[in-house]
Amino acid sequence: MRISSNFSSSEIRERIQNSWQEYLSKYGNLFASDSINGSSPPSVFVGSYGYPKVGVGPMLPPIHGDTSLLDNPEQWIGKSLEEIVNFRLNLVRGVQKLSIEKTEGRFIENLHEVAMSSRSIDSDLQFHKTTFPVTTIDGESPPFGPIGDIKSAKFSGGRAEKSIERAYYDHDLMAQDAVLTLYNSGIEISKIQKCFSVGMFGKERRLVPTKWSITATDDIISKSLVSEVLEFDLIDSCRVFSHDHLGNMFSVILFPHRWIFEMQEAWHDGNSIGFGSDSEDAKGIDHPPAIAGAYFAAKLGVAEYLVEKKIQASVLVLREIRPEYAVPVGVWQIREAIRAALKKEPYIAESFDDGANFASKRMSVSKSEWLSKGRLLKMLKQKSISDFF
Numbered sequence: 001m002r003i004s005s006n007f008s009s010s011e012i013r014e015r016i017q018n019s020w021q022e023y024l025s026k027y028g029n030l031f032a033s034d035s036i037n038g039s040s041p042p043s044v045f046v047g048s049y050g051y052p053k054v055g056v057g058p059m060l061p062p063i064h065g066d067t068s069l070l071d072n073p074e075q076w077i078g079k080s081l082e083e084i085v086n087f088r089l090n091l092v093r094g095v096q097k098l099s100i101e102k103t104e105g106r107f108i109e110n111l112h113e114v115a116m117s118s119r120s121i122d123s124d125l126q127f128h129k130t131t132f133p134v135t136t137i138d139g140e141s142p143p144f145g146p147i148g149d150i151k152s153a154k155f156s157g158g159r160a161e162k163s164i165e166r167a168y169y170d171h172d173l174m175a176q177d178a179v180l181t182l183y184n185s186g187i188e189i190s191k192i193q194k195c196f197s198v199g200m201f202g203k204e205r206r207l208v209p210t211k212w213s214i215t216a217t218d219d220i221i222s223k224s225l226v227s228e229v230l231e232f233d234l235i236d237s238c239r240v241f242s243h244d245h246l247g248n249m250f251s252v253i254l255f256p257h258r259w260i261f262e263m264q265e266a267w268h269d270g271n272s273i274g275f276g277s278d279s280e281d282a283k284g285i286d287h288p289p290a291i292a293g294a295y296f297a298a299k300l301g302v303a304e305y306l307v308e309k310k311i312q313a314s315v316l317v318l319r320e321i322r323p324e325y326a327v328p329v330g331v332w333q334i335r336e337a338i339r340a341a342l343k344k345e346p347y348i349a350e351s352f353d354d355g356a357n358f359a360s361k362r363m364s365v366s367k368s369e370w371l372s373k374g375r376l377l378k379m380l381k382q383k384s385i386s387d388f389f
Contacts (some may be wrong), residue, residue: 126152263291
């Protein structure tokens with residue numbers, strides 16, 4: 001089924017940009033200063049440019065109070081693309097250039113307090129130069145607010161999350177074990193990712209660029225969950241789940257077979273459609289996925305569901321990226337979309353073929369196109385030792 005968008009990606013970006021510029025016409029002075037005073041959600045960010053010497057610091061808006069929504073992706077399902085872009089643009093990022101081995105000292109330890117705070121934390125930054133508001137939005141990179149080189153930083157009013165604090169002070173706890181302990185204690189994944197990025201876990205601690213820490217955290221958690229899934233009995237039916245948001249269409253097909261996971265993406269590029277995919281069996285994936293962090297984000301969402309239901313299945317995740325997804329906002333939206341899909345009532349298909357038909361009918365890409373671009377069918381034909389007994 002072909003679905004036409006009312007607006008092109010560039011038209012949507014222009015509309016969001018015009019709305020933001022209108023906001024700046026009233027409040028732009030708050031973002032043009034050699035200092036900022038406000039409440040960090042709490043939020044920290046570690047860049048990758050110049051690695052192994054990277055820009056690290058807090059992010060905060062020029063307002064006080066409970067600003068947690070501005071950097072809490074778990075709460076963004078149902079928000080519009082414009083709302084999420086505005087959350088990002090409202091956060092001013094202060095940075096100091098540090099070696100990735102610099103995980104001690106007053107500044108970085110202050111950031112540790114920010115990252116582990118359970119509530120918004122009052123922050124006062126002085127910059128070497130005046131910052132200026134971001135006035136343009138592009139379709140290639142996630143939106144960010146102004147950046148300022150920090151001259152001095154003060155923080156107050158934080159309250160440490162006790163479980164994070166315990167992991168932080170345990171220098172014998174491996175970073176991977178810290179991630180899993182916090183996840184299993186109910187700490188939000190985005191919170192764990194921030195603490196991971198500012199070098200708060202493990203025996204030999206390092207700063208980790210935020211985009212890498214997000215992928216690493218999703219990988220660690222999903223791998224652990226799948227190890228549990230492999231012990232469960234097979235699902236008793238073929239189930240198809242779906243969820244659409246922010247110009248992304250998702251379908252998740254679960255069917256009775258030992259663990260195989262494949263994620264496929266299709267995106268609109270002018271009049272053509274591009275494809276990307278990757279997959280794994282029970283041995284896991286042994287290379288960086290062709291679709292990068294999206295792979296682990298989707299795998300995590302699916303594995304959570306299977307562990308909750310105590311079942312094993314093979315999985316095909318289909319993601320169609322529509323022109324309405326005009327501004328990339330991060331792989332969190334994949335994880336949260338899969339979680340949202342799997343909370344819905346599924347379509348119970350008669351077979352995998354029926355499920356694939358049902359899933360693809362609502363998309364612009366046909367079933368045969370999807371299946372020809374991936375490795376799932378080939379993997380299903382490969383015999384395992386268990387098939388002979």
